[in-house]
Amino acid sequence: AYSSEGGAEKKRVQSPFEKVTIFGSGLMGSGIAQVSATYNHSVKLVDLNETALEKSQKYIMSSLKRVAKKKFPESTSDQVKFCEGVISKIQFTTKAEEAASDADLVLEAIVENVEIKRKLVATVDAVAPNSVVFATNTSSLKVGDIFANISEARRPNVGGLHFFNPVPQMKLLEVVKADTTSQETFDKMFNYGLSIGKVCVSCKDTPGFIVNRLLVPYMLEAMRMVERGDATAKDIDSSMKYGAGYPMGPFELADYVGLDTSYFISNGWYTNSELKGNDLVKPPKNLKDLVDAGRFGTKSGAGFYDYT
Ligand code: CAA
Ligand code: NAD
Structure with missing residues (x-):
């Protein structure tokens, strides 16, 4: 209402x-x-x-x-x-x-x-x-x-x-x-x-309210596509911008939001929320590897892409 x-x-x-x-x-x-x-x-x-x-x-x-x-x-x-x-x-x-x-x-x-x-x-x-x-x-x-x-x-x-x-x-x-x-x-x-x-x-008061509940699994699935070797990050970004009209592709967006934040959300939901154990929100390995390497996205100068 x-x-x-x-x-x-x-x-x-x-x-x-x-x-x-x-x-x-x-x-x-x-x-x-x-x-x-x-x-x-x-x-x-x-x-x-x-x-x-x-x-x-x-x-x-x-x-x-x-x-x-x-x-x-x-x-x-x-x-x-x-x-x-x-x-x-x-x-x-x-x-x-x-x-x-x-x-x-x-x-x-x-x-x-x-x-x-x-x-x-x-x-x-x-x-x-x-x-x-x-x-x-x-x-x-x-x-x-x-x-x-x-x-x-x-x-x-x-x-x-x-x-x-x-x-x-x-x-x-x-x-x-x-x-x-x-x-x-x-x-x-x-x-x-x-x-x-x-x-x-x-x-x-549900995990991710409306936007993040849809946006976060979408970004995570894009990361899994890359892990499976289905497409490159750049091609996925181009596809969502020019084929679906999004202002940013999922990798540009993940870098913009912050990979540390994105990982925290995904891991928090997967381990300790009503979405616990749901594969839709499982942190992909490529995301964790980037965070472990200190690549937090735009704010740190590098993430899926380099900004320097
Ligand atoms: N302050 C004021 N205005 C700003 C701004 C800022 N920090 N950043 C951008 N703008 C304005 C610009 O002035 C410009 O305005 P006009 O179009 O009226 O001229 C407009 O935004 C577009 O900016 P740019 O031309 O510089 O760049 P762009 O066209 O690439 O747009 C963007 C930048 C607005 C960030 C756009 O790419 C976009 O909408 N991206 C998606 C952002 C998104 O999805 N955000 C949600 C993330 S999820 C989240 O926030 C929730 C969470 O919990 C994680
Ligand atoms: P950020 O890291 O840019 O800023 C957090 C700030 O809080 C830092 O300046 C830190 O010094 C300060 N801080 C920490 N403890 C404090 C305390 N006890 N008192 C006062 N200040 C303190 O983080 P952000 O991206 O602005 O995110 C902030 C919150 O908004 C988080 O809960 C985040 O999940 C949420 N959020 C983030 C986004 C995003 O896209 N980044 C979007 C929506 C909501």
Whole structure:
């Protein structure tokens, strides 16, 4: 029943949140901060150290410049004004407790590790206002597992907000209703998504929600095709781009998402989820070999392809 096409511009939905605190200033957290600030939220972006935050600031600025060039093709001064206006709404900080204690929405986009995420949940649980909505951007973990130890009173206020890379460009937002998520929390998360211009869909708390449940087995099967000697990676990529209209082939996409992340998702599902033992999600050997060799994809300069 819940899905939307068209986003905020058409529907003009007002966000239920004013202050958004995002944990993790990597690829995803930076993008979510950028988009939230663009749509007038007051954002705090938290990471472990200044180096990560400086990298994030540069990443956001370069992404904003791309958006600004399209928005104001005629005026360099309007481009600069736009970029500075958005970035001024983001406070970059390492002070986790302070950031969590002053938020309407807390969104975590830290590493894909359930124990590390649970530690952060405990930190936020101890200091955040009772009314805070607390969401995770996990790609593959069960939302309910991440919040398993949160205090009883907060259980209705947790859920999933799953964005796609690159966040400023990809229109979709998967809004996840976990077992304990209240309808009120779900509606708030959904309306926040609309308010930042996303097309929102409603998902259950199942492995990979909608997109990754289809996309990950597809990428893994492409890797198995290469292992069987059926086709080369390059020919498979060309086939899916020019025969099926995908913007990237499965190997370009796996490199773009990150081979470490792709392996983590596949291995996690195969060994410890309701998909346990399912050959559809079994990590292919070529994927594991590349990860073991430190070839994590675009971000490390090499994966299935070389980028240097
Ligand atoms: N910030 C802002 N805008 C960006 C951007 C960024 N970081 N990256 C790309 N863009 C914009 C460009 O400005 C450009 O805009 P216009 O078309 O309006 O001019 C547009 O995106 C296309 O970019 P480029 O021309 O530079 O390059 P491209 O045509 O090769 O597109 C791409 C790049 C958007 C990444 C495209 O290749 C694509 O859509 N790839 C598939 C991405 C995908 O499937 N993502 C989902 C991965 S799965 C996931 O995220 C979930 C998970 O849990 C793992
Ligand atoms: P990333 O490695 O680029 O960034 C993670 C950041 O979190 C790092 O800067 C790290 O220093 C920081 N961090 C770690 N522990 C922290 C803590 N306790 N407090 C604050 N910051 C902390 O990772 P990413 O690709 O941005 O992924 C983040 C999350 O989003 C993961 O759960 C991932 O599965 C999910 N996701 C990734 C993609 C993708 O395509 N990469 C897409 C959708 C969802």
